[in-house]
Amino acid sequence: MPHDPPPRECAAIGCERTIETRYIMCRDHWAKVPRALQTAIHEACRPGSGGDLRASRRWVEAVADAVEDVARSEGRPPANRFRKALGRR
Numbered sequence: 001m002p003h004d005p006p007p008r009e010c011a012a013i014g015c016e017r018t019i020e021t022r023y024i025m026c027r028d029h030w031a032k033v034p035r036a037l038q039t040a041i042h043e044a045c046r047p048g049s050g051g052d053l054r055a056s057r058r059w060v061e062a063v064a065d066a067v068e069d070v071a072r073s074e075g076r077p078p079a080n081r082f083r084k085a086l087g088r089r
């Protein structure tokens with residue numbers, strides 16, 4: 001019997017809500033992400049699915065944009081692990 005993947009926390013900065021692994025953010029934070037970014041995240045491959053590194057990078061970039069957008073709307077510093085994972089640009 002396969003065991004459940006470990007729970008993950010909402011990607012929004014300062015949010016500690018536990019969410020299902022197929023989501024990135026809790027419902028409240030995801031609702032704050034602009035529709036265009038939600039679409040970009042859905043269209044890009046998740047890391048590890050298919051092994052296309054460029055697609056994975058697009059996904060991480062889109063998530064980083066979304067996390068920063070939500071942080072700005074809440075007046076929090078936008079630094080996050082997704083942007084960090086992309087390295088310097």
Ligand SMILES: [Zn+2]
Pocket residue numbers: 010011012015016017025026027028029
């Ligand atoms: Zn959240």
